[in-house]
Amino acid sequence: MPEKILCIEDEALLLEDIVEELQDAGYLTxxxxxxKEAIEILKYETVDLILCDIMMPVIDGPTTLKLVRERLPQHNEVPxxxxxxxSTREDILLGKKMGVDDYLTKPIDYDLLLATIKARLEQVNRIRETNEAKLKRIYHALRENHSAEPLSVALVANSHKFVLPIEQALQDLGCLVEFVHEEHLAVRKDTVEKNDLVFLFYSKIVHYYLNGLINTRATHGRGKMILLCKDNVDHNLREALLELGIGKTIDYPFPPVAIFKTILEATQNKI
Known part of the structure; x- marks a missing residue:
């Protein structure tokens, strides 16, 4: 799937030129x-890279960077x-201290722009693949050293297609995986009791199910619950899940590294 890039620029003609160049290069934009507009977009959209002007009205570039890094942790790895x-030395030092990954000067050299974007995206992919490979090796080493049974995992959602990438990743690790439609959650008590982990995609049905557990402080068997959620998850529900000890939350886009870390934690608790 093509990478998606968010372009933030207050000069309308320049913004259109940048978008056109990126689209011609095969990127989604x-x-x-x-x-301010960018922050609203990033609350609901997943992107692979952010291009941002420094001098802008309403909220400028440095403030945008600060808000993204502090308030939108799901984008922490986004270049x-x-x-x-x-492009004075002071400007560059300030940006680097704030966590900016690179600088491009105006007027824009589009060949340099595309080369910089390509390099940054490849760097992120290398780091992600390296981390995933390390976690997989650790998981398999734990199982081999302790002769542990494979983890049993249930995936709860309103459509199987939503969980296919996670299901594939879990199966690659050697987990036993089953899909449970969310409509069957209330009558499938065994979903939690017989599985080591239960990943639930947040929805109204899942919300009411978890609220029922929280309000009654019902026993939930041996399984740990992991809520896969976007920004529309109620903050109080997140806190209640943690306090009750039911499990944890993973924010969209559900990075494989976060999934693998959860599997590792469960493996170490089991052996």
Whole structure:
């Protein structure tokens, strides 16, 4: 699937030029004319890279970077590149201290822009693949050293297609995986009792099910629950899940590293 890039630029003609160049290069694009619009987009969209002008009205580039890093942790690994007409040493040092990944100066050299984007995306993919490979090796080593039985995992959602990528990753690790439709959750008490882990995609049905457990403080068997959620999950529900000891939450886009870490934790608790 093509990578998606968010372009933040207050000059309308320049923004359109950047978007056109990126689309011609095969990227998907989102656009915003200032940091406020960008933050609203990032609450609901997943992107692979952010291009951001520094001098903008409403919310400028440095403030946008600060807000993304502090308030939108699901985008922590997303490369952030400043577009700027100012490239003094002080400006660059300030941006680096704030966590910006790169600088491109205006007027934009589009060949350099595309080369920089390609390099940054490849770097992120290498790091992600390396981390996933390390976690897989640790998991398999734990199982071999302790002769542990494979983990049994249930995936609860309103459609099987939503969980296919996670199901494949879990099967690659050697887990025993079953899919349970969310409509059967209330009558499938064994879903939690017989499985080591239960991943639940947040929905109204899942919300009411978990609220029922929280309100009655019902026993939930041996399984740990992991809520896969987007920004529309009620904050109080998240906190209640943690306090009750039911499990944890993983935010969209459910990075494989977070899934693998959860599997490792469960394996270490089991052996």
């Amino acid at each position: 989102l656009k915003a004319s200032n940091g 952030f590149i400043f577009l700027t007409a100012k």
